[in-house]
Amino acid sequence: MIVVMDNKASKQEVQQVIERLTDLGFQIHLSEGVERTIIGAIGDKAILNDIALEAMNGVEKVVPILQPYKLVSREFKTDDSVVKVGDLEFGGTRIHVMAGPCAVESREQILETAEQVRNAGATVLRGGAFKPRTSPYAFQGLEEEGLKMLAEARERTGLKIVTEVVDPRNVELVCEYADILQIGARNMQNFLLLKEVSSADKPVVLKRGPSATIEEWLMAAEYIMSGGNYNVILCERGIRTFETYLRNTLDLSAVPVAKHLSHLPVIVDPSHATGKWKLIKPMAMAAVAAGADGLMIEVHPNPAQALCDGPQSLTPANFSSLMNDIIKIAAVFDRTI
Numbered sequence: 001m002i003v004v005m006d007n008k009a010s011k012q013e014v015q016q017v018i019e020r021l022t023d024l025g026f027q028i029h030l031s032e033g034v035e036r037t038i039i040g041a042i043g044d045k046a047i048l049n050d051i052a053l054e055a056m057n058g059v060e061k062v063v064p065i066l067q068p069y070k071l072v073s074r075e076f077k078t079d080d081s082v083v084k085v086g087d088l089e090f091g092g093t094r095i096h097v098m099a100g101p102c103a104v105e106s107r108e109q110i111l112e113t114a115e116q117v118r119n120a121g122a123t124v125l126r127g128g129a130f131k132p133r134t135s136p137y138a139f140q141g142l143e144e145e146g147l148k149m150l151a152e153a154r155e156r157t158g159l160k161i162v163t164e165v166v167d168p169r170n171v172e173l174v175c176e177y178a179d180i181l182q183i184g185a186r187n188m189q190n191f192l193l194l195k196e197v198s199s200a201d202k203p204v205v206l207k208r209g210p211s212a213t214i215e216e217w218l219m220a221a222e223y224i225m226s227g228g229n230y231n232v233i234l235c236e237r238g239i240r241t242f243e244t245y246l247r248n249t250l251d252l253s254a255v256p257v258a259k260h261l262s263h264l265p266v267i268v269d270p271s272h273a274t275g276k277w278k279l280i281k282p283m284a285m286a287a288v289a290a291g292a293d294g295l296m297i298e299v300h301p302n303p304a305q306a307l308c309d310g311p312q313s314l315t316p317a318n319f320s321s322l323m324n325d326i327i328k329i330a331a332v333f334d335r336t337i
């Protein structure tokens with residue numbers, strides 16, 4: 001539930017409400033706005049009937065949150081959340097593009113790609129170092145060596161780093177190198193992993209599971225937020241449908257729906273959604289038109305030689321051309337890249 005305090009409520013009155021709720025076992029999330037203070041309280045709603053919160057001094061009203069996800073919901077926070085990654089802001093007017101190879105393959109590959117995507121206007125470098133794949137015989141990633149290469153690319157280019165963490169035991173290690181943790185689609189409901197990143201001091205990109213409903217996706221975000229990490233960026237990356245022409249089906253409606261139901265920033269990954277490089281540009285443009293706050297795009301210096309996801313990877317030249325068109329679409333909506 002949300003306790004909306006009167007705009008004249010004193011600090012002491014706010015404190016009294018917090019103490020009362022804490023004593024009753026509620027978890028408190030305080031939001032001190034310019035106009036008024038709002039106290040989010042998560043806990044057993046059955047207790048609510050027995051406490052006359054609205055009778056307490058300074059309380060204007062008590063609003064129950066009807067959705068199963070609480071901290072994630074628009075009811076809990078009406079303004080858009082801005083997730084800060086250093087000096088970058090996700091969820092503001094600027095659209096951020098995360099780009100890079102599916103996997104870090106070598107020092108040369110990642111450094112070259114980093115420079116090229118930075119020159120084209122990306123602000124975040126992506127690249128997987130831990131790559132458990134559909135087949136156990138496929139390339140599995142360079143692990144910590146790959147993380148070190150990403151860190152070197154950041155030093156050289158100034159790009160921020162996003163990389164996937166697949167194992168709760170590796171969260172600490174990945175945090176040493178990454179600016180943003182990525183939870184992959186297949187791990188969206190790996191609740192132990194979600195709990196582990198919920199106490200990490202890094203923003204999290206949470207990909208939607210291939211078969212997850214929007215509600216399940218938001219519940220996964222709730223896991224991360226309820227553990228204290230409020231810096232969650234949702235990522236739509238295509239869902240599994242009866243269609244077989246594409247790798248997945250990009251659910252673009254998920255962008256406005258997630259933004260309606262939640263205050264969190266939403267980005268789109270057209271690479272994994274389509275699996276085909278020729279479709280990346282049109283789908284990226286559609287994503288921006290649908291209101292996405294960012295994009296995640298796979299770029300490889302030589303897609304034909306890529307160890308992972310070559311068919312959906314853009315060449316640096318094609319990525320640059322995509323960025324030129326994205327800038328135009330973004331401008332229509334008063335957004336910048």
Ligand code: PEP
Binds near residue numbers: 128184185207237269
């Ligand atoms: C990735 O971004 O490299 C990846 C594996 O994506 P997804 O989890 O969306 O399949």
Ligand code: MN
Binds near residue numbers: 102103272298308309
């Ligand atoms: Mn990939």
